[in-house]
Amino acid sequence: MSKKLTYSIGELAREFDVTTRTIRFYEDQGLVTPQRRGQTRVYTPADRVTLKLILRGKRLGFSLAESKELIRMYQPQGDNRSQLLALQGKIHQRRAQLEQQLRDIQVMQRELDDAEQRCLDALHDLETQ
Incomplete structure (x- = not known):
């Protein structure tokens, strides 16, 4: 099976179960660049991977800013140690944060x-009076 070289916005939206508006938002944020x-x-396979990582x-x-930071750290030819440590x-x-929220919920x-x-x-007490 050969890998696709390009994707339409509709194909990606269906694959990841998001709206095309969502993908355009990520484009506006500079995360994907069709x-x-x-x-x-x-969209390229790299855009598809980026979208997958964002989701x-x-x-x-993670916030969008955190995801963006991690994605920008990726170096295809590097060992990505700094990205992995940041992640x-x-x-x-x-x-x-989740553990604190759980404690707060229990309280x-x-x-x-x-x-x-x-x-x-x-x-x-009211019933027995």
């Missing part, structure tokens, strides 16, 4: 449980 054939945008970063909770650092940061759940129990106790 060629033009008249009014038609023509993966989004799923992991690892961002993963650790994101994990720490909130306990507070809700306590408030609900106070309501139940007060209702019970």
